[in-house]
Amino acid sequence: MDFITQVTLGGAVGQATMHRELGNKAVLWGMFAGALPDLDILAYPLMDSVTQLTWHRGISHSILLTMVLTPLLGWLIARVHHYAVSIEKAALFTFLALGTHILIDLLTTYGTMIFEPFSNDQLAWNVLFIIDPLFTLPLLIFLLLSLLPGESRAKQFRNAIGMILAFAYVVVALLFKFGTELSFERALEEKGIQVKRMITTATPFNTILWRCVVEDNGGFWIGYRSLFDRNYEIPFWYVPRNELLLAGIEDQRAVQTLRWFSDGWFSVRKTPEGELLFQDLRFGEFDVAVPEHSFGQGDPRNLSFTFTFRLFPTGDATGPDKLTIEQDFPMPDIKNSLEILWKRIKGTDPPARTARAAFKR
Numbered sequence: 533m534d535f536i537t538q539v540t541l542g543g544a545v546g547q548a549t550m551h552r553e554l555g556n557k558a559v560l561w562g563m564f565a566g567a568l569p570d571l572d573i574l575a576y577p578l579m580d581s582v583t584q585l586t587w588h589r590g591i592s593h594s595i596l597l598t599m600v601l602t603p604l605l606g607w608l609i610a611r612v613h614h615y616a617v618s619i620e621k622a623a624l625f626t627f628l629a630l631g632t633h634i635l636i637d638l639l640t641t642y643g644t645m646i647f648e649p650f651s652n653d654q655l656a657w658n659v660l661f662i663i664d665p666l667f668t669l670p671l672l673i674f675l676l677l678s679l680l681p682g683e684s685r686a687k688q689f690r691n692a693i694g695m696i697l698a699f700a701y702v703v704v705a706l707l708f709k710f711g712t713e714l715s716f717e718r719a720l721e722e723k724g725i726q727v728k729r730m731i732t733t734a735t736p737f738n739t740i741l742w743r744c745v746v747e748d749n750g751g752f753w754i755g756y757r758s759l760f761d762r763n764y765e766i767p768f769w770y771v772p773r774n775e776l777l778l779a780g781i782e783d784q785r786a787v788q789t790l791r792w793f794s795d796g797w798f799s800v801r802k803t804p805e806g807e808l809l810f811q812d813l814r815f816g817e818f819d820v821a822v823p824e825h826s827f828g829q830g831d832p833r834n835l836s837f838t839f840t841f842r843l844f845p846t847g848d849a850t851g852p853d854k855l856t857i858e859q860d861f862p863m864p865d866i867k868n869s870l871e872i873l874w875k876r877i878k879g880t881d882p883p884a885r886t887a888r889a890a891f892k893r
Contacts, residue, residue, distance in 0.1 A: 533637060533664075533668075537668045538636070540675060541633065541698075542563050542633065543559040543566065544671055544675050544691055545625065545628050546563070547687070550622065559675070566632075568601075569592045569637075570592075572588055572593075573588060575587065582785055585790070586792075589642065589644045591645075591648045593634050593648075595647065596650075598630045598631060598634065602623050603619075606619050606622040606625070609622035636660075638656065638657050640659075640661070640662050641731075642662060644656065658709075659702065659705050661734045663737060666738070671697075674691055674694025678690040678691035709742065711759075712757050715757055716730070716766065720768070727747070728747045730745070730746045735827065735873065735876075735877075736816070740760065740877050741759075741873070743755075744756070744757070747796070750772055751770060751771050751774075753768040753771075760878055762879055772799065773798070773800070781854075784855045785855075794813075794839075797813045797814045799811045799837075807842055812839035818864050819832060819836075821833075823868055823869065827876040829876065836861055836862055841859055843857055
């Protein structure tokens with residue numbers, strides 16, 4: 533999740549576990565612990581763009597590092613406060629603060645390597661968008677209320693309300709996800725689309741509008757469904773994988789890393805200038821040419837995927853590092869994008885047909 537959410541969640545855990553001993557200082561420790569795993573990005577200047585993809589949410593978000601830091605940070609907190617809080621209780625706080633950070637990251641689509649350094653497998657449960665105000669705001673509001681003067685029990689009660697509301701929101705999001713998955717599966721079966729694998733993800737800032745990506749033998753079908761849609765027909769748009777465009781460069785570190793990072797959910801296309809664009813299809817797209825066609829509303833010939841990487845030469849003539857990458861996504865007008873998203877969330881009568889669209893500009 534985003535930095536504000538992680539800091540807020542950590543602060544709430546600190547308030548819930550150590551407020552009696554440390555007062556509001558427990559919140560500060562919680563905010564620190566909640567932010568700690570994401571400080572891995574401070575190492576980015578030491579890495580090239582390819583290595584950065586393998587670093588974030590790696591060892592810093594692993595079970596192993598959590599187990600190592602739990603007693604160390606627990607001892608440090610107890611020592612700083614002259615053992616006003618026991619090492620055991622401070623260690624419990626550390627475990628919960630780091631553990632909830634990892635857990636909430638697992639609920640997003642960006643993979644988390646919790647088994648590093650033994651495995652670089654990425655886990656993603658695809659329940660929440662990386663920024664979701666309906667999850668964060670209750671936590672933040674009731675955490676701030678818990679900082680107001682008053683009895684310790686009242687403060688912890690206010691903080692607990694925020695945590696309960698956030699947990700309840702996740703449960704509701706899971707129910708929404710399972711319900712829309714059933715709708716997607718029914719629509720795919722009716723259209724006779726062969727499914728090798730499928731993911732459903734929440735769209736930006738909500739859990740009402742869901743996005744489905746389905747892999748078949750040659751590419752991917754993308755569809756959207758809002759819980760408020762009045763038409764049960766779900767249109768799916770086709771994006772070919774175009775894997776042949778990678779012929780001759782499969783052994784390059786940049787290509788291998790992108791294939792791993794995308795978990796195979798990718799499409800490749802060549803620009804009129806001859807540049808190769810590697811598109812990770814998991815994180816959403818926007819129709820730059822006709823914004824109203826975004827979120828499954830029209831022919832996606834001009835879609836720009838949020839996670840698009842441009843492959844270009846490094847100047848090294850030999851070896852596995854002849855190519856490097858940079859992100860290539862033309863940022864749409866934010867105000868207009870939010871208006872289109874809000875309209876789609878409210879439910880529409882989407883075009884009742886299945887479209888097979890080539891990917892070209």
